[in-house]
Amino acid sequence: MDEIRSADPVLATYLEDADVRLWSQVHCHGDTYNLKTSNIAESINSALKPARxxxxxxxxxxxxxxxxxxxxxxxxxxxxxxxxxxxxxxxxxxxxxxxxxxxxxxxxxx
Structure with a gap:
């Protein structure tokens, strides 16, 4: 939030006033829009583990x-x-x- 506030204070205030469950995947209680939360870098890192x-x-x-x-x-x-x-x-x-x-x-x- 500090980074958002330094870039755009109005946006930071808007997000703080809004329900955090509406804009933060971490605080969402459901599977919002069926998005996957793991990213491709995690998958590649896992696949490359034997070669480390x-x-x-x-x-x-x-x-x-x-x-x-x-x-x-x-x-x-x-x-x-x-x-x-x-x-x-x-x-x-x-x-x-x-x-x-x-x-x-x-x-x-x-």
């Missing part, structure tokens, strides 16, 4: 190999798809289809 402590040349080769494997796996997965959608989207569409079969549509006026 080795020489820079080993680390670079490890990264090259890891990225190559990821790209190859995703390419193979994409080539095996039977529709234009990813497996995740197909799964969501299947669930949505099951749910929509239980719903009824009613006109809103005469």
């Amino acid at each position: 402590g080795f020489s820079i040349s080993f680390l670079l080769e490890f990264i090259r190999e890891k990225l190559g494997k990821w790209c190859w796996k995703r390419r193979e997965d994409a080539l095996s798809l039977t529709s234009e959608h990813s497996r995740g989207v197909e799964h969501l569409l299947a669930i949505q289809s099951e749910i929509e079969d239980t719903m009824s549509v009613q006109p809103i006026d005469g």
Whole structure:
């Protein structure tokens, strides 16, 4: 907040007056807009953990190999798809289809 206040005092006052749960992911009690809270740097750091402590040349080769494997796996997965959608989207569409079969549509006026 000190950094925000030094950059824009009016904004800092506005945020302090607003409900902190409306603008801070940390204080939100739910899954706001289905955002993921972990960032890509954490994921990469976790994937590179086995190569820590080795020489820079080993680390670079490890990264090259890891990225190559990821790209190859995703390419193979994409080539095996039977529709234009990813497996995740197909799964969501299947669930949505099951749910929509239980719903009824009613006109809103005469």
